[in-house]
Amino acid sequence: MGAGLPLRVGPLSAPFPNPLRTLRHERRHLLMRNRYSTLLLILAAVSITVTGCDQSTQTAEPGTANRYIISAKTSTVGDAGDVDIQGSTQVVTAPDTVSYAVQGFTTNKDYNWTVNDGDVPVEARSNSSYVWEARKGEFVTLVFTQEDPMTNVDSETPTTNTLRVNSPDDDINAEEITITTEVPPFDEQVGRIGNLGGSQGYSEAVGLVSTAGVDAVLQNGDPYTLLAPTNAAIRAIPTLPTQATDPDEPATSSVLGDLLKYHAIPSDISSGDISDGQTAQTLFGDQTVEFSTGDGVSINDGQASVSKPDFPATNGAIHGIDGVLLPSTASVDFTNRTVDSLSAGGMDSDPDSITVDGSFVPEGGGFIVLHDSTELQNQGAIQSIVGVSEYIGSNSIANGVKIAVDEAVNDTTTIGAMPHKDTNDNQEYDFETSAGTEDTPYTLEGSPIIDFGILYIEQQQ
Incomplete structure (x- = not known):
């Protein structure tokens, strides 16, 4: 090589800066500064929270800073x-x-x-x-x-x-x-205890009272006493009563309505007014309840006991009870229906039977008997019978009762469903064979219990 500039083999005395290294350094510095700022904010927030929780140092509201609110x-x-x-x-x-x-x-x-x-x-x-x-x-x-x-x-x-x-x-x-x-008015208190849930609450009983329209009766301003079963008592019923009524019938006339009316007394009876052996007429016709005071207050020979006496109320009394009260007479729901048989009517593709919506049969058991209403009026109870149910046991809520039809039934016939007793305790229906002396109808206020429904027969194609 000829003469010229000497070859430099060592590092440059003033190297060029590395752009990537500079960027990393600046980002690291910024991150540390942000973390420090965040820490200061957290410490400040904690300080404010602690100060705000201490009643002795609250200053946000000068009038209440040194008070327990x-x-x-x-x-x-x-x-x-x-x-x-x-x-x-x-x-x-x-x-x-x-x-x-x-x-x-x-x-x-x-x-x-x-x-x-x-x-x-x-x-x-x-x-x-x-x-x-x-x-x-x-x-x-x-x-x-x-x-x-x-x-x-x-x-x-x-x-x-x-x-x-x-x-x-x-x-x-x-x-x-x-x-x-x-202390709220009676009708308002009935609604309030419906907010008390749990097994010892009353939400289910109050809900049923509303479903059956009995709440409207209790709101008319007259004094009443309500014997309200707990939720546990309602849930212990194997089958709930039916709420089946036709448009021309009051909602309270259902089986559910009748049993709930049996829990309402048209007078104000506080627990201190109850004496041993005292009876009280209910809203269910002539049906009464009887109180005993030997060990607390019990009703109807132990059907239920008063577990929560005297809910505060004006113009009425409410007592919580631990059981469901059962009357001594029957109730039945039978509504208008369309069936698909030319001869006898039927439900659920069974052309030889008619289904009764629901029923309650009291102590002693009995039967549900179907009557042709026209023949019942013109010829009497025996000649008008078109079908009889199987035996229904004591204190039973029986829904969807299928009854075999023994007589031809015409279109638009009005059928009456009538509960009968088992007076001779043989579980056989003997009203016809005894000429009406055995297995007589259950009654309410002296009249046989019956619910009518119109049978519309739809001809099969």
Whole structure:
């Protein structure tokens, strides 16, 4: 090589910068700065939260920063919850179970709760008023019933209760609220107890009362006493009664309606007014219930016992009972229907039978007998019979009763379904063979029980 510039073999004295390395450095610096900013925000939020939860340092509302603000958190019936109470009067309709807490409670404080100057017991769970803990905070649950040892509740007049809270862990003055316990009208209370679920609640009974239209009867302003079976008692019935009526019949005339009317008395009877052997006529015609007071209050020789007496109500009384009451007479549902047989009518492709919607047969058992209404009027009970059911046992709710038809039935014939007794206890229908002296009809207020339905016969093609 000729003379020229010497060959440089070492590193450059001023190297060019690496663009990729510079970008990575800047991104790492930015990420660290963002993490630091996020940490500062989290610490600030925690500081604000702790300050907000401590009643002694609240400053958002100067008028309440150094007070315990008592809030109603939950209400069993549902009309007394989610209320912030600041030195005012809360209204609670009895019965109800309401839980209270200090708004923005501090987790490192102990609160002392009293009701009507009595210390509320601390329990993990209780059926009476008690103090309990959750999420490291304290709550008090007040049970507004006559049975509760802490609260004042009367069955007929409003009462007042004083709830007080304080803490030894600060210098904040104790806070008190006044709770007025109101007594609703009878018809309103019937609807309210329908919100009480669970096995010992009454939601199912109240729902059935509405289904059968009996609620409209109980809302007419007259005094009534309702004997309300618990949900457990309703669920113990193997088959629910039918609610089957024609458009020209009142809803309350169904089997379901009749049995529910048997649980309603057209007068105001508190538990203190009940005496041993006392009877009371119900809304189900001339049917009565009988009370016994030997061991609590029982009804109809042990069919049910009063498990929850005297729900607070004006112009009426409501008693929870642990069983379903059964009357001493029958009930039947038979509605208009179209059948597909030329000769005798039928249901479910059975041309030789007619199906009765539903029935109740009391102690002693019996039968459902079908009568041609025209012949019943003109020729009497025996000559008008077109079919008789199989024997139905005592105190049975029998739905969808198929009855064999022994006589021809014409189109648009009005058929009457009539419950008959088994007077001689042989489980055989002897009304015809005894010339009407045995197995006579069940009656209500002196008249045979019968429900009529028109039979429309659809000719087969």
